[in-house]
Amino acid sequence: MKTLISKYWLVLMALVSVTLFTACSSDDDDAVTPVFPQVQTIGGAAGAELDFTFDANESWSLSSDKIWCKLVQGEKTDAFVLNGAAGKQTIKVKITADDASDDMSVAQLFLNMGGQKVAIAEVKRSAADHILTVYDADGNDITKTGITVGYNTYTKFTVKSNFRFAVTNTPSWVDLEGGFLVGTPNKDAVGGVAFKENQGVSAKYAIAKDGNYTITFTSEDGKAAVTVPVIYNGMTISTMDVTYPTSSQWAVWNVSLDGKVFTQNGSSLNGGDTNDFTFYNFVPFTLKTLGDAYQLVVFEKKEDGLFEDTSGAVKLKGEKGDVKLTIDALSSGSREFLVYALPQGVYADFENGLDEMLENDFTSVKSDYDRYFLMDVVQKEANSSADDQSAAPTILKMNYLPVECKKDKSKYGSIISGAFGYNGDEIYVAQSEAGSSLTVNPNIKDWDPTTMMETGYLTVMDSNGNDVNAEPSMDENNNWVFIVNVPAATPIFMVFKDNGTPVKVLVVESPGEGMSKKHTSIRKIRK
Numbered sequence: 001m002k003t004l005i006s007k008y009w010l011v012l013m014a015l016v017s018v019t020l021f022t023a024c025s026s027d028d029d030d031a032v033t034p035v036f037p038q039v040q041t042i043g044g045a046a047g048a049e050l051d052f053t054f055d056a057n058e059s060w061s062l063s064s065d066k067i068w069c070k071l072v073q074g075e076k077t078d079a080f081v082l083n084g085a086a087g088k089q090t091i092k093v094k095i096t097a098d099d100a101s102d103d104m105s106v107a108q109l110f111l112n113m114g115g116q117k118v119a120i121a122e123v124k125r126s127a128a129d130h131i132l133t134v135y136d137a138d139g140n141d142i143t144k145t146g147i148t149v150g151y152n153t154y155t156k157f158t159v160k161s162n163f164r165f166a167v168t169n170t171p172s173w174v175d176l177e178g179g180f181l182v183g184t185p186n187k188d189a190v191g192g193v194a195f196k197e198n199q200g201v202s203a204k205y206a207i208a209k210d211g212n213y214t215i216t217f218t219s220e221d222g223k224a225a226v227t228v229p230v231i232y233n234g235m236t237i238s239t240m241d242v243t244y245p246t247s248s249q250w251a252v253w254n255v256s257l258d259g260k261v262f263t264q265n266g267s268s269l270n271g272g273d274t275n276d277f278t279f280y281n282f283v284p285f286t287l288k289t290l291g292d293a294y295q296l297v298v299f300e301k302k303e304d305g306l307f308e309d310t311s312g313a314v315k316l317k318g319e320k321g322d323v324k325l326t327i328d329a330l331s332s333g334s335r336e337f338l339v340y341a342l343p344q345g346v347y348a349d350f351e352n353g354l355d356e357m358l359e360n361d362f363t364s365v366k367s368d369y370d371r372y373f374l375m376d377v378v379q380k381e382a383n384s385s386a387d388d389q390s391a392a393p394t395i396l397k398m399n400y401l402p403v404e405c406k407k408d409k410s411k412y413g414s415i416i417s418g419a420f421g422y423n424g425d426e427i428y429v430a431q432s433e434a435g436s437s438l439t440v441n442p443n444i445k446d447w448d449p450t451t452m453m454e455t456g457y458l459t460v461m462d463s464n465g466n467d468v469n470a471e472p473s474m475d476e477n478n479n480w481v482f483i484v485n486v487p488a489a490t491p492i493f494m495v496f497k498d499n500g501t502p503v504k505v506l507v508v509e510s511p512g513e514g515m516s517k518k519h520t521s522i523r524k525i526r527k
Contacts, residue, residue: 032058034113043124043225045131046097053090053210054120058113060084066107068098069123090210093123100128104223126224132161132217134228146209146229147193149174154192159183169216173199174230204288206234235290237345240372243286246277246404253377259327263391277405278394278443282324292321293344301336305362308354314339334380340372391443392428393506399439405430412507420495422502429507434488441481442496442504449480455500462489
């Protein structure tokens with residue numbers, strides 16, 4: 001009987017052990033690895049209360065290691081330890097006069113998560129007799145609330161201090177006017193700050209105080225450091241920066257009835273000349289405005305004036321300001337649209353609808369809205385009679401970046417006449433760096449190289465007269481395209497032929513290529 005009980009006890013203990021091990025393993029699998037924020041530095045004089053923001057990915061406690069550095073959150077106004085749940089936290093750090101010193105004092109804030117304790121902030125208390133205050137242009141004390149960074153302009157601020165100081169730290173996206181700011185005791189020092197582009201932060205979005213960006217003012221004697229928040233309200237609500245698909249902002253575009261072919265037609269709204277340029281299916285734009293909030297506005301141009309288009313035929317598709325303009329198919333006839341993109345703030349201010357954009361005769365848009373203009377587009381049936389070759393080649397670098405192509409006979413007309421026997425006007429010039437890969441659609445109507453294998457359909461040469469390989473292919477719309485790697489010996493000449501007779505020439509030159517090269521080495525080409 002004793003042996004039976006012993007065996008039963010051993011089996012029971014084994015099951016309990018397995019259960020406990022499994023439970024522990026499950027707990028380990030569900031455990032969250034604590035992620036600690038980077039160390040921040042904040043500072044000020046006794047009496048200052050500084051906002052401090054940090055992220056915690058699990059339950060936490062925060063502690064101060066100095067009697068003069070106290071923590072404030074809710075009803076806790078003089079704590080040395082705070083506790084909280086996971087998430088973004090904003091507390092106040094109160095700097096007191098306790099244990100005063102004639103030198104700078106330094107405290108650390110420690111974050112405890114998951115059994116680990118890490119310093120995440122260094123708090124610097126200026127010497128007792130060192131005082132620095134920052135004011136905005138209206139004389140308001142903004143030492144605590146923060147300096148507002150301007151967009152396309154410097155926001156002015158004034159620093160008053162009783163010690164010699166210098167700005168020793170600014171965020172990378174903040175442009176300090178003049179590049180530096182120093183001050184002398186008891187004399188106002190005026191500075192300015194503006195948004196700096198291409199620093200990893202987008203001008204389109206506001207930056208609040210809890211973004212933890214600061215400017216540091218440091219005393220020359222090393223006894224004081226004051227950090228002041230910097231905030232950014234974003235672009236002004238009336239700003240819309242447009243990147244156009246070509247250099248001709250005011251170009252008039254033709255679009256086919258099916259809405260698939262967009263071509264600049266050589267004229268513009270302001271009466272100037274433009275160059276032919278063709279896109280398929282859509283025309284790309286980049287719109288930069290506050291919060292990516294914009295409103296598409298389309299007017300249809302009719303004999304008796306401009307009218308708001310309500311058909312929805314014109315559309316902007318895309319995200320973050322990278323948009324594609326498309327136009328629905330039209331069964332017959334023609335129509336003309338004036339297309340604008342307004343910042344949402346401007347659009348919302350209209351009290352009497354879009355007629356507020358129009359002049360009194362309702363035949364034109366007020367010049368105040370020129371900065372929001374995208375394109376004038378005429379949709380009609382393509383003219384198939386004569387001049388079928390009169391469309392600029394479509395060029396894509398790396399098969400996705402559009403390359404502008406200009407109709408220009410003046411630069412290379414005589415050279416092309418002598419080298420290739422072509423005397424027409426269909427000469428187009430584009431620029432691309434040596435080594436770049438270009439995909440070229442010549443845009444020649446009813447042109448089929450497969451029917452011209454014996455008579456010839458394309459000649460490609462560099463400026464030394466050497467043949468350049470052009471790999472034929474078909475695009476998604478079953479158009480013939482040619483892939484060319486730009487050689488070092490530029491310009492190169494792509495001579496498109498109809499059964500051996502040149503009908504269109506594309507010249508690809510390097511950016512900034514000098515005229516001397518164009519008119520000397522190029523002459524080495526012979527038929």
